[in-house]
Amino acid sequence: MNWLADLVPGATELSATKAGDAERLAAELASIGLEEEELFGPEITGPLVVARVLELEPEKHSNGKTVNWCRVDTGEAEPRGIVCGAHNFAAGDLVVAALPGAVLPGDFRIAARKTYGHVSDGMICSARELGLGDDHDGIIVLADLGLSGEAGDDATVLLGLDQHTLDVNVTPDRGYEYSIRGVAREYAGLKGIPFTDPAAVDVPDAASLPDAVAVTLADDAPIHDVPGCDRFAVRIVRGLDATTPTPYWMRHRLLQAGMRSISLIVDVTNYVMLETGQPLHGYDADLLHGGITVRRARSGETLTTLDDKTRTLDPEDLLITDSGGDRILGMAGVMGGADTEVGDDTSAVAIEAAHFEPVTVARTSRRHRLSSEASRRYERGVDHALAPHAAELAVRLLVRYGGGSADDAATDVDERIPAAPVRMALGLPAAIVGVDYSEDDVVRLLEATGTRVEREGDELALTAPSWRQDLVRPVDYVEEVARLGGYSSIPSVLPSARKGTGLTASQRYRRNASNLLADLGITEVLTYPFTSAGRHDDFQLDSDDPRRFNFRLANPIADDQPLMRTSLLATLVDAAVRNIGRGNKDVAVFETGLVTVPVERTVRKAPRYAPGYFPSDDERAAVFDAVPPQPRHLAAVLTGRLDAAGWWGPGRPADAHDAIELTRRLAGVAGVDAIVESADRAPFHPGRCARVTLPSGAEFGYAGELHPKVCESLDLPARTVAFEVNLDVVTAEPSATKDTGVLSTYPAATQDIALIVGRDVPAAHVTEALRDGAGDLLETVHLFDLYEGEQVGEYRKSLAYRLTFRAPDRTLTADEATRARQAAAEQAIARFGAEVRGA
Template structure:
């Protein structure tokens, strides 16, 4: 976020005396620049100019020599009676009679470091004589500040905070992406003037000389004949040579102070000047060591295999979309990359200790190209922040001239008489605006004069009115103004959002939620009522998470879509199933002590097909054709919506009421059935021999009646449980909610008539081989009961007991079922209920060889 020192802002716009950061924030918020933070003055309390009237060196036992000084800090601050203050100082770069900066007791220096009278080296030191680093003015700590060396001659007792700019408050503001011009003092000052009516002076308007063509300097080529995003990567490049510069000298104190206030670290004259001009005008510039550059300089796209070591020391593999600054492309020697255009320079051409001749560059780059390069290489530099938001294409010549002026003034040197300006920029667009459009869209009756005045104020050139419309040529520093509605927004913003009436719009009649939306909400509500807690997890996964599920190498769930620009490199793929992220959520909860849990999630997964076509790369700035859109649609992988749940630990707590019960595979299956019941679909349950991450012997395969797979439910594999650190016998389910919704009829459920006749109950215990699934036996019981002599009188069938023991043959299991029978037109007789029982036994015996348990 940009930081705005109040004294720096005053270079561009008239500000009232005593303006505070809070008042500046209030003024700027009226035009849409929100306050992010207020940074107080670097130094608080008494900081004054003093004169050394006595200095006595005193050697110490540790070999160090200190100076016992008497310092005159003015009548207001001297000791009672007017005697100078006694101060101990360890520096030796001053003499009696020098004017210095003194922090008196009660002052607080950066750190924070509070100053107080204290006894040291046998004296009471009543303050501190300050160095530049102690005041936050730079890194120089070799000696204290001697004001005469800075050309400052003021009386003793003068407030040094105001003298050195240490009393400045700094306002940090939040700038929206469409207003990149506010990433400069020039832009913020313009907005302050629009808010308050203060007089604004634009120091960045090019002179006629700077708008004239310029050739003859360093040869520059822009080679981007096939732009990737519909526009050239660069359309202007200005290069100017300055020779004999003391490039590594420290920059002046005022510049270092302003850079520090703006959040940047002073480095050396050449770098500091380019940073200063960028912060001041909004145009990033770069200084190359001319001795390390061989003409011509070429702006082009990267080639396969090219690399660049940027100024941060990172060796980067370049992408064909990257825009580069290079030299020597003609084969005289290997083509070399000088920098990643608009983002960061390279180490090969960096300004060093031996640099005397500089090549100053300022350019105008395509915002999309720079934004994608910065994100591709994770380099959010200050230059990239400005270029990706749009920089004024008329600024490069002005910025280069300012950089050269500051370098010559503070570092000496001679400027070459000629410079290079490759200018392929186009004029800003001219928009046709109906003068009544702002009033119609905003709801405020703006007059034509108010609309024109507002557009004039922001720098637009407004033509004469014709048939209620005007032609508006937008200023070069406002690349965000591209359609008439953008101008309407400017009118509303500058005329005051508070002038817009609050009118509640009339809601149009709607049809409410769709059947799918209502059903999904019902599923979530039903699971919550059953004790589950809904969670939301990021859909990004790592390979290690798929490994934790034990998925085989050829499992289709390992075929993922990889993100080009993931949030983290370790989680660069989109999930192919819901359990992979839900189990990670469960693991995190268990690791924090929540060992008894039941969580569920409804979300999308991404299932790419093995033969899916690659998505085409489309140019920016133009509407894709129908064929392009069809190709994009064909390349989008399937994204079904699923519901999944995980149960671990106790599902019923232990207490005086009983021992409690641990969650098991039956709870997961019951939850899956609950979801299907809410949707209104019957599930067919069969055993699945092996489907990780479930236990091979306790996993149910859930399908529709036609065999369409819906999902799985059951106990998790012990290896998965151990790897994730979950409680033993944890269970889970996952269903394809889209498949269930497609199978549902969508018609409202019809209420069935309730019979007035009494219910008849029959219990039947069947002995079957142990390998026969209980679900299959239950299905046989239902079919047999419905086929009995009494007709379909089955109201409910429920498995209520499972027995394995000595009272039945080895290798068998007793399954006891409770049947509720009721006819709609009569009371069932004993013979009819017995017939139902016999039909059940017969059907089970036919299917499984079952016998009736005695």
């Protein structure tokens, strides 16, 4: 907050030590889109004072440890005696002492206590004990931090430990707010007070002097025809003492921003980045060979980055290389190389400040799983006018604190292409937002963003400021008018539903299908749609099974699951296994989701368009044509008891018939009668698997018991059952959700019939024949018995059905029901050579 106050000096209510001011600031920033993440306040209470060491006496104890018995002046009448195990200080040094009653971070309470034969009346503190870093090797000596004071001074104030820090959430489209400069500009605009731009410094004119660093921008493969780098500035500081400690005020601000202090050179580049938003990189200038070339990577090239990892580069990666282009210095906008890393022996540093294209940096960062403070800013958009000014700020700080001198020559290669103004109708903000903004209000609010506004009749010609690369379309400027005009001024209007809308037939069916399973006690889960080739082997899929052909993700979340699933069961079984592993032996889970079903063995490339370009209808159609079919499936896995055990009995385990019956009921939700026949399909048991089709012949899915080897491979219990169906084919079925007419109040007539057919004839086909032959009077067909034995002959079986007939307008006679039953039997006889048993 005190950093923000430096850039907005007119904001008198910005007191970093007052919690009320911090809370008020959080609310004000939230009103313009900077939402509060967390508010960090002082973590130390009680007396923390500057103390002067009067004398110290080393004492070696029986445990082999040597401690110092110190007499310290804390500004009180009598010195205090404190035991300290550190040895990096001497008599006369000013240190920081926590006195009895103080509470340090981590709820560490200080009290006078006896230790090593003395009563230690307080504690001399290290940086880590005060929350100022990880250094615990020695205690804080104020002179080492460049600080001074008098014994008894409040160390909490001296070290800035009484200050509040506000953490705000920056949305991805507002990269300029990823800096104190950006937040200060927004806050000053909100309050209507002046803003002090830290980047408003004079920079030397770039000239091709003999000692200037020559820079060549040679991007021969830009993404979307947008150069990967359009500006590159270099400044050199020589005669540095790289071991000079970073001033405490800078180290403390870095700490408040969540960064640790490393060295003067690195701290300065990080500080300028945090303040301005411009990432900088420092090279050891003595290790550079000639000039610098910016180019794309060549296939097979590698780079060892500053984190000591060797990375294989992609031809899309943008690189910083030496003048010959052969020696790689770093990945542009992401991380530098280890070859030119600055260290304690660095005496000359070359400061790089460049503008890199966001998409290039974002893809490199994700490709190499290497996210840095620099990449996070570049991929959100950095002010393209900032580079030489940020470099100048870093040079001034290095000269001031490192004792160096800046070269007169400066490099600034600028190949930026001016953006064309965006035209917007003056009345567009009012029409879209619903607030009656006056023309003067629109102009005033847009100018407050730094936009250059020119009136041309009823239109405005708008040129975005260099730091607002997100303003590319008229609606972007409308959003700015709404934001700066105040979200609170936008009325809340409850929209009225339009007549004739609501759920589509497909949505209604999917909801009813999920409700059916949930009502039966089966738990709905959600799994990620990513799988591995090993799952095909787990499922015992044949080598030519179409389900083995998956689309591979270019940038998978997990390396061991890079494929898009072609089956819901491929990922749903993981949820079942995880629950079983947690001790849940009776598992019944289902999932509704999309699967990816490639229809071609090659990936069809979708066209790409530059950011901000809105494709035409034909161009959008080409994008969607490249996407493979993604039908919506529903799958379930059942293991253990389906009916719980209790006083009423031992319960009942789930079996293949349960899975098959559930598929029937899922089709019945849409008013469709499913047809079930035996099948052999992985991952199911070949003798306990059913293929489920619809009256049109469309394949609905498969159900049954999983193959024993599949259960063993996946660590599932034996005889686990499952099913998977395609919901999209149901709603496309001609008979789906058809009007079945008026319910009849007349009594039903039932007729039983037993048919002898070949053992290989599916019962579902016989059922369909009876249904077709019986006519409109038939209401239901129910198979209630199956017999195989000597009475029906070898390779034959008897199927017993109960036929229910009903008329909508009268009571059926016995003769009518008998004739309908006979017509049904004749259809079965004609199709399958059936014999009527007992006839």
